[in-house]
Amino acid sequence: MTLAEKIRHLRKAEGILRGIRMSQSDVVRAVKHELGETISQSYLSQIENGERPHLTRKTRELLARFFKVHPSFLVDDPEGFHTELISNLLVGENKLSAWFLEGARRFRRDSEISSILEALAHREDARRCLVLLGAMLETPELVPRLLHVLRPTHKEEHQRRRTRAPRPSEFANI
Secondary structure: OOHHHHHHHHHHHHHHHHOOOOOHHHHHHHHHHHHOOOOOHHHHHHHHOOOOOOOOHHHHHHHHHHHOOOHHHOOOOOOOOOOOOOOOOOOHHHHHHHHHHHHHHHOOOOHHHHHHHHHHHOOOOHHHHHHHHHHHHHOOOHHHHHHHHHOOOHHHHHHHHHHOOOOHHHHOOO
């Protein structure tokens, strides 16, 4: 990832965290307000457009403090650099499992999604599960019905237990 891509990504992520669509001008104002220092919008634009491939030490430290990243993050990544811990040696199901584990880590704040992705990573038939999900998405009306049956709310589960017909073995107790 280039410095320009990183700065654009950080600006968009910061906007999401603040609940706004953060422009370069918003970054300039926030830096001044929160850190008491300045950076011009035109300089920030040049960085984001790749016209300035390197930052001064002062600018790197300022942007690192604002975006709450380590200053060494604000450089171009070397050719062939990957942040994923996925090895090229992984193949087939193993690669898919590693991808699910990485997803579980990334979604750790959403415990339901994280645990589902982790469970998928440990299944031998993870690919088949993913293909099944794809088939379900092709039939959108099926999803709410399946969720209603497979993951009922506590109230629905209680109601279903009260209204279900007794099993034959339960008649022996009557």
